[in-house]
Amino acid sequence: MNNTSENLLEVQDLKVYFPIASGIGTQRGAIKAVDGVNFSMKKGETLGLVGESGCGKSTTGRAILQLLPVTSGKIFFQGENLNSLSLNQIRQRRANMQMIFQDPFSSLDPRYTISQVIAEPLKNFRFGSQKAMQNRISELLELVGMNPAYANRFPHEFSGGQRQRIGIARSLALNPSLVIADEPVSALDVSVQAQVLNLMEDLQKKLSLTFLFIAHNLSVVRHISSRVAVMYLGRIVEMTDSKSLYAMPLHPYTEALLSAIPIPDPVLELKRERIVLKGDLPSPANPPAGCHFHTRCPRAAAMGNPEICRTEAPQLLEKSSNHLAACHFADYAAKKEG
Amino acid sequence: MPHLLEVANLTTEFHTRAGIVKAVNGVNLFIDPGETLGIVGESGSGKSVTALSILRLLPTPPASITGNQILYQNQDILKLNEKQLRALRGGKISMIFQDPMTSLNPVYTVGFQIAESVRLHMNLGRKEAIDRAIDMLDKVGIPSAAKRINSYPHEFSGGMRQRVMIAIALSCNPELLIADEPTTALDVTIQAQILELMKGLTHEFHTAVMLITHDMGVVAGSTQRVVVMYAGSIVESATTTQLFAMPAHQYTKALLRSIPRLDDEDGKRLEPITGQPPDLLHLPKGCPFAARCPKAQQQCKESVPALTEVQPGQFAACFYPF
Numbered sequence: 001m002n003n004t005s006e007n008l009l010e011v012q013d014l015k016v017y018f019p020i021a022s023g024i025g026t027q028r029g030a031i032k033a034v035d036g037v038n039f040s041m042k043k044g045e046t047l048g049l050v051g052e053s054g055c056g057k058s059t060t061g062r063a064i065l066q067l068l069p070v071t072s073g074k075i076f077f078q079g080e081n082l083n084s085l086s087l088n089q090i091r092q093r094r095a096n097m098q099m100i101f102q103d104p105f106s107s108l109d110p111r112y113t114i115s116q117v118i119a120e121p122l123k124n125f126r127f128g129s130q131k132a133m134q135n136r137i138s139e140l141l142e143l144v145g146m147n148p149a150y151a152n153r154f155p156h157e158f159s160g161g162q163r164q165r166i167g168i169a170r171s172l173a174l175n176p177s178l179v180i181a182d183e184p185v186s187a188l189d190v191s192v193q194a195q196v197l198n199l200m201e202d203l204q205k206k207l208s209l210t211f212l213f214i215a216h217n218l219s220v221v222r223h224i225s226s227r228v229a230v231m232y233l234g235r236i237v238e239m240t241d242s243k244s245l246y247a248m249p250l251h252p253y254t255e256a257l258l259s260a261i262p263i264p265d266p267v268l269e270l271k272r273e274r275i276v277l278k279g280d281l282p283s284p285a286n287p288p289a290g291c292h293f294h295t296r297c298p299r300a301a302a303m304g305n306p307e308i309c310r311t312e313a314p315q316l317l318e319k320s321s322n323h324l325a326a327c328h329f330a331d332y333a334a335k336k337e338g
Numbered sequence: 339m340p341h342l343l344e345v346a347n348l349t350t351e352f353h354t355r356a357g358i359v360k361a362v363n364g365v366n367l368f369i370d371p372g373e374t375l376g377i378v379g380e381s382g383s384g385k386s387v388t389a390l391s392i393l394r395l396l397p398t399p400p401a402s403i404t405g406n407q408i409l410y411q412n413q414d415i416l417k418l419n420e421k422q423l424r425a426l427r428g429g430k431i432s433m434i435f436q437d438p439m440t441s442l443n444p445v446y447t448v449g450f451q452i453a454e455s456v457r458l459h460m461n462l463g464r465k466e467a468i469d470r471a472i473d474m475l476d477k478v479g480i481p482s483a484a485k486r487i488n489s490y491p492h493e494f495s496g497g498m499r500q501r502v503m504i505a506i507a508l509s510c511n512p513e514l515l516i517a518d519e520p521t522t523a524l525d526v527t528i529q530a531q532i533l534e535l536m537k538g539l540t541h542e543f544h545t546a547v548m549l550i551t552h553d554m555g556v557v558a559g560s561t562q563r564v565v566v567m568y569a570g571s572i573v574e575s576a577t578t579t580q581l582f583a584m585p586a587h588q589y590t591k592a593l594l595r596s597i598p599r600l601d602d603e604d605g606k607r608l609e610p611i612t613g614q615p616p617d618l619l620h621l622p623k624g625c626p627f628a629a630r631c632p633k634a635q636q637q638c639k640e641s642v643p644a645l646t647e648v649q650p651g652q653f654a655a656c657f658y659p660f
Contacts, residue, residue, distance in 0.1 A: 194610030262555025
């Protein structure tokens with residue numbers, strides 16, 4: 001894989017394992033939260049990272065920011081391998097990569113005023129005089145569509161949507177180039193969710209931001225992302241531009257996931273054929289051998305459970321132009337359509 | 339045909355230190371035997387409080403439930419005593435809650451918890467109750483049910499726990515099942531499993547369902563009729579087909595426009611509803627949606643529109659429908 005400078009972020013074979021302790025100093029095994037993830041992001045794009053709970057999407061986001069110890073793999077940010085940097089150097093880089101959190105109720109300190117919340121990153125990186133800082137805070141609040149006169153209020157005085165705007169303002173305080181948004185709208189009601197999504201789109205255009213958008217809601221991800229990566233049990237199973245993913249999913253898990261999403265249209269709902277997956281997600285401490293999905297895979301079942309699915313883990317390969325899938329029988333979908 | 343359940347002018351208030359919170363404000367609705375009614379709305383719209391008020395599960399005080407009547411088979415639930423209520427709850431009307439992680443008792447086996455309600459309501463002995471529990475676990479699709487009845491809730495995944503909840507709720511053949519956000523805590527593929535299961539079983543037992551959700555997609559796929567709530571009031575009531583084909587209330591229209599859909603065109607911009615829902619402590623004088631409504635006139639700010647029939651079977655509380 002090349003790591004040319006056009007890629008803002010490059011993740012190579014990232015693994016994050018959490019040890020399971022069974023007593024003092026002994027280890028019983030590991031939860032393989034992220035198990036060999038590869039992807040890269042160009043400047044200015046939005047990559048959506050989707051999957052169900054426990055698939056490793058949030059862990060991937062946190063590992064990129066070096067908020068978690070990485071087991072193995074490389075993360076290049078602006079051409080620089082983050083794993084080889086000292087803690088102090090990583091701290092400096094973090095000004096350039098920021099995070100928006102899921103829960104606007106717990107991600108803002110209740111005892112800080114809005115202006116203190118936004119000032120914190122500015123102070124950490126010695127932004128400038130008190131006056132310059134106040135100006136920057138007003139500017140940021142206006143940027144996210146809030147009245148700068150509210151700067152001295154406390155978080156509890158605001159609604160969920162407004163708090164998420166404050167969280168966004170804080171993440172943008174240091175002019176980052178990469179913003180990792182971990183489920184930024186899933187705690188919000190739909191009418192407010194649309195406000196925040198539109199704001200994120202506007203900000204991206206205005207400030208040429210790059211978003212890694214982590215979410216479980218595929219409709220939201222389809223809306224905001226230019227490219228989408230689907231994760232299952234710590235691995236990316238499919239990655240392509242959002243249009244192709246929805247029009248022509250190659251991996252059976254993506255197919256099932258898309259068909260499980262209810263569409264707000266009763267006429268369409270009646271006509272849709274729903275693929276209902278059997279069983280639950282296997283434990284990431286002990287994932288199935290071979291393809292992680294083979295235990296629930298309707299395609300493997302239809303083909304009489306081929307041995308290769310049980311023995312060999314499929315690589316994430318380009319199946320058609322810019323459309324990557326990790327399935328031994330990825331062309332099955334194309335054949336069925338044709 | 340008489341309605342199975344008829345709620346007339348239900349009002350539920352909470353008396354708090356800050357003042358009186360009007361959570362439900364004069365709600366009228368009915369459910370017929372065997373039908374699935376969806377109740378949709380955003381957080382704070384009063385949909386859960388409506389359900390809890392019907393079963394009188396809210397502690398009074400701080401809550402106070404006033405209303406003309408909640409008529410269930412010619413019996414006014416508002417006038418029942420504790421003992422009569424207990425016979426009703428879990429027997430004739432049962433409920434599934436949102437969070438399967440906290441709604442099961444962690445110190446009892448799931449078999450015990452299913453058998454508990456069976457023994458109470460169906461007058462079965464210990465042995466028969468256990469048989470019934472195994473039968474129900476099997477029905478909700480839990481493999482090797484005879485062995486699993488001795489498991490504790492923590493040994494099950496979220497989706498499996500919700501299956502157990504459904505088994506408990508349907509074990510006494512209720513006529514009405516109130517499901518309060520039954521799939522919100524679950525992943526989409528598990529949600530699809532649970533919705534299919536509920537559809538199949540309620541059809542088999544001819545159970546009426548009151549499905550409370552905030553997800554318009556779930557409503558579209560699983561209900562015959564829908565009630566839309568906003569700030570404690572019903573703003574629209576229609577058949578599911580009517581509601582999605584031709585929403586009448588401005589709030590319903592705006593809500594449907596603000597949802598990103600899987601089948602949207604590329605680059606389509608969402609149309610959010612501006613502003614916030616009103617504070618339930620200080621409800622506005624007129625229509626609760628007036629402050630956020632693009633079509634609001636002076637009249638909307640001064641008086642509350644009544645729920646009126648705008649076309650056969652479709653009701654909206656709006657002065658300027660469609």
